[in-house]
Amino acid sequence: MTRIYNFSAGPAVLPLEVLEQAQAELVEFQGSGMSIMEMSHRGKEYEAVHNEAVENIKKLLKLPANYSVLFMTGGATAQFALVPMNLLGSGRIADYINTGAWAAKAAKEAKVIGQVNVIANTEKDIPTRLPELSALRFTPGAAYVHLTSNETIPGTQWRTFPAPAAPLVADMSSDILSRPIDVAQFGLIYAGAQKNLGPAGVTVVIIRNDLAECVNEQTPNIFRYKTHLEENSLHNTPPCYIIYMLALCPRWLLKQGGVEAIARINRAKAARLYAAIDASGFYKGTATLDCRSDMNVTFRLPTEALEELFVKEAAAQQLKGLKGHRSVGGIRASIYNAFPLAGVEALIAFMKDFAKRNG
Amino acid sequence: MTRIYNFSAGPAVLPLEVLEQAQAELVEFQGSGMSIMEMSHRGKEYEAVHNEAVENIKKLLKLPANYSVLFMTGGATAQFALVPMNLLGSGRIADYINTGAWAAKAAKEAKVIGQVNVIANTEKDIPTRLPELSALRFTPGAAYVHLTSNETIPGTQWRTFPAPAAPLVADMSSDILSRPIDVAQFGLIYAGAQKNLGPAGVTVVIIRNDLAECVNEQTPNIFRYKTHLEENSLHNTPPCYIIYMLALCPRWLLKQGGVEAIARINRAKAARLYAAIDASGFYKGTATLDCRSDMNVTFRLPTEALEELFVKEAAAQQLKGLKGHRSVGGIRASIYNAFPLAGVEALIAFMKDFAKRNG
Numbered sequence: 001m002t003r004i005y006n007f008s009a010g011p012a013v014l015p016l017e018v019l020e021q022a023q024a025e026l027v028e029f030q031g032s033g034m035s036i037m038e039m040s041h042r043g044k045e046y047e048a049v050h051n052e053a054v055e056n057i058k059k060l061l062k063l064p065a066n067y068s069v070l071f072m073t074g075g076a077t078a079q080f081a082l083v084p085m086n087l088l089g090s091g092r093i094a095d096y097i098n099t100g101a102w103a104a105k106a107a108k109e110a111k112v113i114g115q116v117n118v119i120a121n122t123e124k125d126i127p128t129r130l131p132e133l134s135a136l137r138f139t140p141g142a143a144y145v146h147l148t149s150n151e152t153i154p155g156t157q158w159r160t161f162p163a164p165a166a167p168l169v170a171d172m173s174s175d176i177l178s179r180p181i182d183v184a185q186f187g188l189i190y191a192g193a194q195k196n197l198g199p200a201g202v203t204v205v206i207i208r209n210d211l212a213e214c215v216n217e218q219t220p221n222i223f224r225y226k227t228h229l230e231e232n233s234l235h236n237t238p239p240c241y242i243i244y245m246l247a248l249c250p251r252w253l254l255k256q257g258g259v260e261a262i263a264r265i266n267r268a269k270a271a272r273l274y275a276a277i278d279a280s281g282f283y284k285g286t287a288t289l290d291c292r293s294d295m296n297v298t299f300r301l302p303t304e305a306l307e308e309l310f311v312k313e314a315a316a317q318q319l320k321g322l323k324g325h326r327s328v329g330g331i332r333a334s335i336y337n338a339f340p341l342a343g344v345e346a347l348i349a350f351m352k353d354f355a356k357r358n359g
Numbered sequence: 360m361t362r363i364y365n366f367s368a369g370p371a372v373l374p375l376e377v378l379e380q381a382q383a384e385l386v387e388f389q390g391s392g393m394s395i396m397e398m399s400h401r402g403k404e405y406e407a408v409h410n411e412a413v414e415n416i417k418k419l420l421k422l423p424a425n426y427s428v429l430f431m432t433g434g435a436t437a438q439f440a441l442v443p444m445n446l447l448g449s450g451r452i453a454d455y456i457n458t459g460a461w462a463a464k465a466a467k468e469a470k471v472i473g474q475v476n477v478i479a480n481t482e483k484d485i486p487t488r489l490p491e492l493s494a495l496r497f498t499p500g501a502a503y504v505h506l507t508s509n510e511t512i513p514g515t516q517w518r519t520f521p522a523p524a525a526p527l528v529a530d531m532s533s534d535i536l537s538r539p540i541d542v543a544q545f546g547l548i549y550a551g552a553q554k555n556l557g558p559a560g561v562t563v564v565i566i567r568n569d570l571a572e573c574v575n576e577q578t579p580n581i582f583r584y585k586t587h588l589e590e591n592s593l594h595n596t597p598p599c600y601i602i603y604m605l606a607l608c609p610r611w612l613l614k615q616g617g618v619e620a621i622a623r624i625n626r627a628k629a630a631r632l633y634a635a636i637d638a639s640g641f642y643k644g645t646a647t648l649d650c651r652s653d654m655n656v657t658f659r660l661p662t663e664a665l666e667e668l669f670v671k672e673a674a675a676q677q678l679k680g681l682k683g684h685r686s687v688g689g690i691r692a693s694i695y696n697a698f699p700l701a702g703v704e705a706l707i708a709f710m711k712d713f714a715k716r717n718g
Contacts, residue, residue: 073433075596200598241560
């Protein structure tokens with residue numbers, strides 16, 4: 001097998017050694033005579049896997065004692081609805097910071113549930129950017145303030161988070177566990193697994209326990225954070241196999257040295273790629289310097305025809321998934337935790353050659 | 360590896376050849392240089408898998424043209440809320456038939472959303488049973504009538520379905536694709552995958568297209584059937600790997616000859632087991648004869664101490680997962696599509712021996 005370099009924005013590359021372990025034990029899990037996919041979610045074997053997934057994430061995030069890790073489904077998109085269904089009481093307002101397509105979707109869904117105040121909007125700005133912290137005007141008494149920590153389409157990432165009086169809620173789907181964060185700054189964090197945590201099919205929710213007590217009586221039990229917190233995410237059958245992968249990937253991350261160690265690598269990967277863009281005189285980064293993402297490096301070429309050729313030639317050299325999101329075009333290199341430095345170097349070498357031939 | 364006989368009620372046994380194929384292509388999918396877990400859900404490779412899963416289910420169910428197959432998440436438990444969130448308009452009533460724990464949970468969650476009329480209740484009846492069709496009195500103008508086609512805990516299964524004027528909604532989590540049904544009798548069918556369809560982590564919804572048009576404006580977009588129908592269940596990132604398994608398992612079922620063929624095998628497996636129970640003078644079936652399930656065969660021994668010993672000795676002979684549900688006790692042998700006839704024969708042989716030694 002020739003393993004390609006997979007720059008996909010998500011579902012995204014997974015650590016090869018995790019895939020190999022999953023393969024080795026797919027038909028029979030640890031001498032049990034069956035696959036982990038076939039096991040009762042109430043049995044001892046699965047329970048150990050489930051609890052390891054929780055514990056690994058707690059360790060990696062240095063989770064304060066008054067927070068819990070929940071496993072839910074439906075991705076970040078379901079959380080766009082579940083956050084206001086749980087936290088936005090009738091007559092209250094939630095603040096949303098619109099920094100791009102994902103933040104906008106979160107706000108749009110919240111408006112179906114209740115009152116939303118979009119307190120900053122950089123969605124359409126070119127070059128792409130985030131609002132200044134000092135310019136944010138929070139609604140007094142807001143139920144919560146929502147932001148998207150990393151926008152995969154424009155390639156922007158918050159470096160310093162705002163500190164509103166209301167609980168801060170963050171969609172961290174595309175950068176959770178990629179850099180140290182202080183969980184205590186947040187009331188709730190959610191993340192679809194398919195970028196930095198594992199395969200698609202589970203959503204990790206980090207919640208300050210007191211917020212799970214905000215129960216709206218009209219919210220069905222299955223959609224209450226309280227239900228999942230009280231039952232360790234085993235209220236009903238969870239996506240067991242995906243949670244098994246969610247035990248393995250963070251286990252791999254712990255072996256790499258944890259979040260601090262991977263953050264240094266992520267920083268180095270992104271810095272090299274941005275340096276190559278800036279030094280080229282050919283490629284042009286799309287985000288303002290201070291808002292550039294370490295996860296999704298976005299840039300343009302002089303023409304759309306050249307961009308198309310770039311994606312095609314790169315793919316022929318086993319550099320795949322570089323096409324920018326269909327809504328904005330351009331090039332996007334997604335380089336999450338499991339993406340190897342060697343792949344970034346291969347991309348840079350290709351970029352230099354391509355620029356020389358087409359510059 | 361010694362493969363055990365897994366009588367688990369769900370997640371449950373999967374076809375060995377499916378597990379072996381999944382294992383073979385886990386690290387690299389069909390020469391692509393990556394795992395199917397790592398692929399974009401918008402790419403050609405995944406799209407083909409996704410559409411095969413839909414098509415296989417359509418073929419197996421002989422789906423009429425005005426019905427669609429949706430892939431959602433959260434299991435049947437999420438559907439307990441989503442059905443009324445979509446179909447139970449304000450001021451209307453939904454009829455629920457309570458035949459056991461699962462039907463009761465569906466009704467309980469629906470009551471959070473709107474008005475529910477429990478039109479029949481056999482939940483607490485011993486021996487366990489279903490209501491007589493002729494005794495059902497539907498609410499005139501009901502939004503829908505809900506039933507659970509197979510109750511895994513008491514081990515009861517509908518043989519003939521009622522034909523109300525309102526759309527019939529069925530939770531078929533534990534017997535979908537195990538026997539032929541006439542889909543046109545139903546407005547909506549839902550099923551968590553983890554018994555007859557694949558691993559846990561995806562919910563299959565079969566919906567008559569016009570019912571997806573009933574949109575309650577207060578239901579978030581992600582929770583509307585309409586959203587998933589219009590976008591072929593790709594509104595957001597689906598649980599791709601589980602859907603891949605959901606392509607493979609129904610592909611296996613088609614190779615076995617489809618639903619009619621597996622139904623004959625299922626009938627034969629259950630009939631042998633029930634015959635062994637009835638002939639024993641030692642074991643006693645818990646469901647009335649006409650309501651016995653082909654999927655979950657439930658029975659009692661003369662004492663709870665003997666039941667405990669039975670489960671323990673069976674496990675030592677690689678017959679696992681036989682303990683009845685914690686709420687009712689007794690013995691439960693779940694024998695879904697992928698459970699082999701040889702396992703039923705092994706259980707019968709063990710039962711005879713056990714009865715001889717303890718009778």
